[in-house]
Amino acid sequence: MFHPPSLMAGEISRRAALGAGISFGLAGCAQAQPRAPQRNPPPGLWQIARDRGFSFGAAVQANLLRTDPLYAAAYEGEVGVLVPEFEAKWSSLQPREGEFTFAELEAIVLWGQARGRTTRGHALVWHDAFPAWALAALSESPARARSVMAAHIARVLSTTRRHIRDWDVVNEPIADPPGSDTPQADGELRNSPFLRALGPSYIETAFRLAREQDATLRLVLNEYGVEEDTPWAEEKRRRLLVLVRDLLRRKVPIDAVGIQAHLQMNRPFSPAVFAGFVRSIRAEGLSVIVTELDIREADAVPEDFVARDRLIAERIAAFMNSAIEAGVRTFLTWGLVDRYSWLVTEPAVTRRDGRHHRGLPLDWEYNRKEMWHAMARGFAAAG
Numbered sequence: 001m002f003h004p005p006s007l008m009a010g011e012i013s014r015r016a017a018l019g020a021g022i023s024f025g026l027a028g029c030a031q032a033q034p035r036a037p038q039r040n041p042p043p044g045l046w047q048i049a050r051d052r053g054f055s056f057g058a059a060v061q062a063n064l065l066r067t068d069p070l071y072a073a074a075y076e077g078e079v080g081v082l083v084p085e086f087e088a089k090w091s092s093l094q095p096r097e098g099e100f101t102f103a104e105l106e107a108i109v110l111w112g113q114a115r116g117r118t119t120r121g122h123a124l125v126w127h128d129a130f131p132a133w134a135l136a137a138l139s140e141s142p143a144r145a146r147s148v149m150a151a152h153i154a155r156v157l158s159t160t161r162r163h164i165r166d167w168d169v170v171n172e173p174i175a176d177p178p179g180s181d182t183p184q185a186d187g188e189l190r191n192s193p194f195l196r197a198l199g200p201s202y203i204e205t206a207f208r209l210a211r212e213q214d215a216t217l218r219l220v221l222n223e224y225g226v227e228e229d230t231p232w233a234e235e236k237r238r239r240l241l242v243l244v245r246d247l248l249r250r251k252v253p254i255d256a257v258g259i260q261a262h263l264q265m266n267r268p269f270s271p272a273v274f275a276g277f278v279r280s281i282r283a284e285g286l287s288v289i290v291t292e293l294d295i296r297e298a299d300a301v302p303e304d305f306v307a308r309d310r311l312i313a314e315r316i317a318a319f320m321n322s323a324i325e326a327g328v329r330t331f332l333t334w335g336l337v338d339r340y341s342w343l344v345t346e347p348a349v350t351r352r353d354g355r356h357h358r359g360l361p362l363d364w365e366y367n368r369k370e371m372w373h374a375m376a377r378g379f380a381a382a383g
Contacts, residue, residue: 046080049379057081058336062107089129123171127192138197145197157213168222179232211253222258229270258291266298271322278326292334295359313370320378
C-alpha cells in the first residue's frame, strides 16, 4: 500500500528528476511571480466539464506540484483528473529489477485526493521509458519476458488498486506507416522489445494480466497519429481498428481506446473523418477517451500571440466538437501550462525558428489562452 505522506519528502525518482531539470531550465526564461489566491475564483475547466457530464484532466509532474506554487494553483483550479507524466512509467516505478519505488506516484495521488481529484495510470507496457535491465531481460527468452511483464503489472496494480482505477495498459503498439514522421517497415505493429520477445500476443497478454489483478479496473489501449486527415493517419486508423477488433474477437478484456490527440497545425483535419473513426470504435462496445491533447504549431505562423492563439483555438474547437458529437466524454491534455510542455522541452517537436509552441490551455505565465476558452465553450455547449 501507499505510505503516509511523511515518508515521501525529498524522494524524487530518476525519471521525474530528469523532467524537473528540463522544466526548471525553461522557467528561467520568463519567471512568473506567485499571485495571491482569489477569494472566489472563477470555475476551472474541470468544473465546467463536470457540470456538463464530462471529465477534464491533464498530465502532471509531482516535483512541480511541490516546488512551483503557481503550477500547483493552476492544477487545483483547472484539473479534475491527474495523469502522471513520468511517475507511473516503468523506468520510474521499477528502475532495477524487483526494486519498486512509488513515492512520486503516491505524491500525485495524495495531492489529488486532498482536493477531491482522481488519478489515472500511464502506462504499464510501453517501448519507451524502459530500463536497461528490463530490455536485457526481455531478450533472454519468451518465458523470461512474460515473467518480467507479469511481475511488473502485478506489483503496480496491487499497490495502486485502491487509488487508481483507470490505466493505459498498452501504449503505442501500432507501427507508423509510410509517409509518417517515423515510418516503420516491419509490419503493422511497432517493432518494440515486447513484440520481439513475445510476438503480437504481448498485447493480449498484458490485458489479461491486468484483468487478473482487478476485475473492475478500466483497461485502455492508447495510441497516437489517428486524428488528422492524411493518408498515413488513415492507414494508422485502419491498423488500430483491425487490432481492436481482433482483440475483441478473442475476448481480450479491453474497455476503452485512448486517442492521444497530439494535433499538428500543418496537417489537415476533417471533423467528419475523425468523428466517423470514433464511432467505429464505439460501435465495438468500447469507450473512447482523449488522453494527451495538445497542439503543435507550424513554423509559418503569425508573429503575434493573438493571431496564433486564434488559429489554435479554431483547431481545438473543431477537434473537440467532432469528438463530443461522436460520444467522447473525457478530455485530458498533455500538460496544462506552456512553460512545462514537452512541446518546448523535447527537441524532436520544438519549433525550428526558436519560438515556443503555445499548445496548452495556459500560457507561459499561467494565463488562460484562447485554447482554454475554446475548450470551455465546447464543454458548456454540450451535455
